[in-house]
Amino acid sequence: MGRTVLPYSQVLEREYTEWKKFRRGLRKDDQKVFDRLFNLARLHVQAGVYASRPWPLEAILISILLEHHKELEELRAKCKRMEEASGKTASPSEKGERRLRLKGRGGRGNVKVQNPNDK
Numbered sequence: 001m002g003r004t005v006l007p008y009s010q011v012l013e014r015e016y017t018e019w020k021k022f023r024r025g026l027r028k029d030d031q032k033v034f035d036r037l038f039n040l041a042r043l044h045v046q047a048g049v050y051a052s053r054p055w056p057l058e059a060i061l062i063s064i065l066l067e068h069h070k071e072l073e074e075l076r077a078k079c080k081r082m083e084e085a086s087g088k089t090a091s092p093s094e095k096g097e098r099r100l101r102l103k104g105r106g107g108r109g110n111v112k113v114q115n116p117n118d119k
Helices: 008-018 020-024 028-042 045-051 056-086
Strands: 098-101 110-113
Touching: 008 020, 008 028, 008 045, 008 056, 020 028, 028 056, 045 056
Parallel strands: none
Antiparallel strands: 098 110
16 A cells, blocks of 8 residues: 655644754744744645645745745835835845855955846
């Protein structure tokens, strides 16, 4: 007989339980943030079921990143609306174009990073 596959919601809870020691090592305010991150992953249970990845943490992390990216996009849009309402134009760095300082090799060198939404 084949193995029974656990429902993804149970897999998610099991993963959360496995991270409990890590959670206990966090400060109280960070424990609350940790719990909120796992709650974000619970918003995408259907996608986790559909993906059926061998390492559930991958789907959990992607779910969290997805929610964070949505919030980031929402904040960018809000900033843009506020800039337009005030008549102020954004500088290149405010538009998403940034210079990142590379670490390593003495910290020399910069990389230009363009926001994919600014074309």
